[in-house]
Amino acid sequence: MREIVELLKKAGINDVKENEPLSKHTTMKIGGPAEVFVEPQDADELQEILRILHQEKMPWRVIGRGSNLLVLDEGIKGVVIKLGKGMDHLEQTGTEVTVGGGFPIIKLATVLSREGLSGLEFAGGIPGSVGGAVYMNAGAHGSDMSKILKKARIVFNDGSSEWLTNEEMEFSYRTSVLQLTRPGICVEAVLSLSEGDKEQVTAEMQKHKDYRRDTQPWNYPCAGSIFRNPLPNHAGKLVEDAGLKGHQIGGAQVSDLHGNFIVNTGDATAKDVLDLIAYIQRTILEAYSVKMETEVEIIGETR
Known part of the structure; x- marks a missing residue:
């Protein structure tokens, strides 16, 4: 190396x-x-x-x-x-916003709400960057990035760069073409928003932020939602109904606040988290015949 x-x-x-x-x-x-x-x-x-x-x-x-x-x-x-510093630029022209892939999505939602721009209120409280949000079509409260993305600048494996339109991104639930057939990095996104009432937009964004703060355990290290919702079911509700809230393996624990969150209580290893994920999947499959698929991206070397 x-x-x-x-x-x-x-x-x-x-x-x-x-x-x-x-x-x-x-x-x-x-x-x-x-x-x-x-x-x-x-x-x-x-x-x-x-x-x-x-x-x-x-x-x-x-x-x-x-x-x-x-x-x-x-x-x-x-x-x-x-992607972080140097990839966090922001430009606004009317209702169109051009933003770097390293810009924090929650900060963007806050900034735009203060400008009275509507369309990104759903991202209030969502962690992560704009590039990651485009990559996985992040969403909440009935909306997602596919609803507001006009185009995205993608850098591909060989260093080449291309702008992909919303249609070319092939968005679906928590997925885009970048996860499927055209691996690449979103370094810039152009978002098409709409004019709204500043107070209403800010209140709506803050409501989503407050909801996440009150119902999700961001006071502990965590990765966000662990499982995709196995529609029409909700992952957190299934985990809660199965009595798994608070269940712990090593330093990894199912949150007492939200069933679809696993928190690091202080000394958790990735193995602890994987073992807990597997235990939840087995329990839900046996209890409800529902297969739980992970939303969290698991990467790295295995022995």
Whole structure:
């Protein structure tokens, strides 16, 4: 990996670390080391990084704010790219907003509500970045990113870049084309919003933020919703009905506040979380004949 580090630095990529603990970069505070960890300063630098990695046939992963993510205890081989500073620009022209993939989605919802722009109220309280929200078509309260995205700038594995329209993103429930047939990184998004009453928009956004604060355990390290809702059922309700709230394996515990959250009580390992997920899946399948599929993205090396 030393050769990759030297190639990146030679290309002017300065923010490069080796064996960086990913527990420092995930909201669950869990995860082994990344062999190489790099934080590009802008989209051009990201493209250069990917061109080098593609040329060297080096595997890589991208993360944003580290929510909706469980990194395994053995860490990640290859390169982990973090989108953050330098990818958090914001421009507004009327009801159209252009925003960097590293911009926090909850901060964006707050900023736009103060401008009286409607369409992103559902994101009040959603952790993570704009790029991650586009990648997984994040949503809540009956809406999601597919309702407001006009187009997204995607950087692909070989470092090439292309704008994809809403239709080309092939959005469906918590999924986009970036997870399926065209892996890539959303570095910029253009959102089409509508004018609304500033007080009403702000109140609606705050209501969703307050609801999440009151019903979800953000006072503990967690990754957000663990399971997709097995429609027409709701994952949290099934877990609660099965009497699993508070069930704990090692340092991982089903939240007492919300059945679809697993919290790190302080010393949880990824194995603890995986064992608890498997226990929940078996219990729900036996009790209700419902298969629970994870929404949280699980990445990293296995022994």
